[in-house]
Amino acid sequence: MKTKQTLTQQTVSLIEIPKPLDKLSESEIKRKACIGKIMTYTLRNLTSQFVDSGFEWLLPVALSQSTDPLWPDPGASIEKRIEVDIYGKTVRTTASMIIHKLIASSLAYPKLFILSPNIRIEKAERATTGKHIYEFTQLDFEARDASTKDVMILVEDAVCSLLTSLKRDMKDELTFLCRCDTIKLPKRPFKVYDRQELEAKYGADWEEAISQETSDPVWVTNIPREFYDFEDFKTGKWDNYDLFMPQYGEVLSGAKREWEYEKILQKIERDNVDKSNYALILKLAKEGKLKPTAGGGIGMERLVGWISGVEHIAETQPFPRVPGTVNEL
Ligand code: ATP
Ligand code: ASP
Ligand code: MG
Numbered sequence: 316m317k318t319k320q321t322l323t324q325q326t327v328s329l330i331e332i333p334k335p336l337d338k339l340s341e342s343e344i345k346r347k348a349c350i351g352k353i354m355t356y357t358l359r360n361l362t363s364q365f366v367d368s369g370f371e372w373l374l375p376v377a378l379s380q381s382t383d384p385l386w387p388d389p390g391a392s393i394e395k396r397i398e399v400d401i402y403g404k405t406v407r408t409t410a411s412m413i414i415h416k417l418i419a420s421s422l423a424y425p426k427l428f429i430l431s432p433n434i435r436i437e438k439a440e441r442a443t444t445g446k447h448i449y450e451f452t453q454l455d456f457e458a459r460d461a462s463t464k465d466v467m468i469l470v471e472d473a474v475c476s477l478l479t480s481l482k483r484d485m486k487d488e489l490t491f492l493c494r495c496d497t498i499k500l501p502k503r504p505f506k507v508y509d510r511q512e513l514e515a516k517y518g519a520d521w522e523e524a525i526s527q528e529t530s531d532p533v534w535v536t537n538i539p540r541e542f543y544d545f546e547d548f549k550t551g552k553w554d555n556y557d558l559f560m561p562q563y564g565e566v567l568s569g570a571k572r573e574w575e576y577e578k579i580l581q582k583i584e585r586d587n588v589d590k591s592n593y594a595l596i597l598k599l600a601k602e603g604k605l606k607p608t609a610g611g612g613i614g615m616e617r618l619v620g621w622i623s624g625v626e627h628i629a630e631t632q633p634f635p636r637v638p639g640t641v642n643e644l
Pocket of ligand 1: 435437446448449453565566612613614616628
């Protein structure tokens, strides 16, 4: 994370901050429309693939008592957490629907996905990473009794099938964006690295280094983070994963999940997370109603940003959400 910021600071002046629609020139509008077509195609393609694989499509929520703590995550950079009182209770805007996913998959919808708007008020200095916006959408999915391997196969199928279809159906758009020849169909299965092995090789800059070095998408596993990702207390290893795209970076995070009460409680307390915001998931775990699941979330603006070869992912947004900048729309 530090690396990305350091490298980005060196290239600050090279990254143009995406403008709102009313400030775009004619040629910029043409480019915007082209990226919009890639977004539409990608949304239709991926949602169809999930529906065809038996996943239920849930609609998102915006306000809940329980949302992603986004802590502890060495990459997190949240400037402000939005809380508001309604009907005498404090609710938070959705940072991610991780808690909703775990409960919904356990109780009623074994395989589910959501196009989930996430609000994360990233620090203004992240305006120039090109990878951060303060409102974005995850294609967030979860499957009961799934393993890490199952999720990897599912995601590799989805990505390879999407790229094959895009190259067939969106030639004009990809050519306009100069991506027709640079996007290659990845070799399967994607390589899997352990974070510790990358840290030993590249140091703290491993995310940037592996993204630059690889010519195919790669998985990285065993990344310490929030309480809901599965951690083997005996080995100290985390059963979780990130997907990195070549010459780009992270587009997906996911994990096999914790479901046992004692472990969840211990981790929440260890991490100094406010237990009272996670009462329901703790109660369900205690009653044995929380099931083992696995899943992940694909950042749609990041994925389409990579496909389209944008400098800044806010280029994929009709109404840019660049950290530090609030436009009228
Ligand atoms: P990063 O380390 O790159 O800041 P993260 O690891 O903190 O991101 P996650 O909590 O893993 O982010 O979020 C899941 C996915 O949502 C990410 O893999 C990414 O695709 C997307 N995402 C996260 N934060 C942002 C953001 N600020 N803007 C756009 N997409 C994001
Ligand atoms: N979507 C992520 C997951 O499934 C959680 C997050 O948003 O960080 O693990
Ligand atoms: Mg992540």
